Amino acid sequence: xxxxxxxxxxxxxxxxxxxxxxxxxxxxxxxxxxxxxxxxxxxxxxxxxxxxxxxxxxxxxxxxxxxxxxxxxxxxxxxxxxxxxxxxxxxxxxxxxxxxxxxxxxxxxxxxxxxxxxxxxxxxxxxxxxxxxxxxxxxxxxxxxxxxxxxxxxxxxxxxxxxxxxxxxxxxxxxxxxxxxxxxxxxxxxxxxx
Numbered sequence: 001x002x003x004x005x006x007x008x009x010x011x012x013x014x015x016x017x018x019x020x021x022x023x024x025x026x027x028x029x030x031x032x033x034x035x036x037x038x039x040x041x042x043x044x045x046x047x048x049x050x051x052x053x054x055x056x057x058x059x060x061x062x063x064x065x066x067x068x069x070x071x072x073x074x075x076x077x078x079x080x081x082x083x084x085x086x087x088x089x090x091x092x093x094x095x096x097x098x099x100x101x102x103x104x105x106x107x108x109x110x111x112x113x114x115x116x117x118x119x120x121x122x123x124x125x126x127x128x129x130x131x132x133x134x135x136x137x138x139x140x141x142x143x144x145x146x147x148x149x150x151x152x153x154x155x156x157x158x159x160x161x162x163x164x165x166x167x168x169x170x171x172x173x174x175x176x177x178x179x180x181x182x183x184x185x186x187x188x189x190x191x192x193x194x
Contacts, residue, residue: 028161035157052143060137074131075139081127089122092187102166110164118155124148 037043056063057071095164098116125148129141156163 031157032161032163035154038135048147051146055143055146056155058138058140058142062137071139072141073138074133074136075129075141078131078133078139079128080130080132081123083179084127095186105167107164110162110166111159113166114155114162114164118152118159121152121155125152125189131135 007054056065056068058069059075063071088090094116095119097115098109102113125145131139133139
């Protein structure tokens with residue numbers, strides 16, 4: 001292959017590579033635009049409310065419509081997550097490290113933060129919403145699986161699209177008054193005996 005052919009080949013290859021990158025960016029923007037147009041519609045919020053109202057929990061035995069509250073409480077208090085208590089410290093330390101990295105590294109950690117959030121919500125969907133109990137057998141709070149799964153999907157999409165902006169913004173001081181409450185909710189469990 002002579003030098004002119006090699007030069008032309010390299011130029012053609014780079015043009016294709018750049019075009020593919022631009023096409024991927026354009027596809028990401030199109031999908032993002034469609035997602036935003038759907039999630040900002042009034043019927044999307046109505047759909048979320050209706051799913052919460054009409055999607056019952058699943059149990060393998062003993063289901064009665066009048067006991068949905070008791071079934072939900074039983075599943076939540078016996079969820080699979082309680083078999084993995086050794087992992088609890090990880091889910092306290094990793095978010096602190098991620099928030100600290102956001103403070104110092106800003107937008108360089110957006111993908112990592114979004115991936116962590118998505119993985120966490122997938123774990124919420126399955127470990128906090130599924131239980132095996134003596135009374136009901138296998139129990140699944142289906143609405144939690146659907147909702148947490150939806151949030152996880154949006155988190156994965158955010159990791160791909162990288163639309164979050166962690167650059168500092170000017171805010172009034174009173175808006176930061178919620179930080180201590182957020183820290184308290186994060187560190188202090190709802191049921192400390194578990």
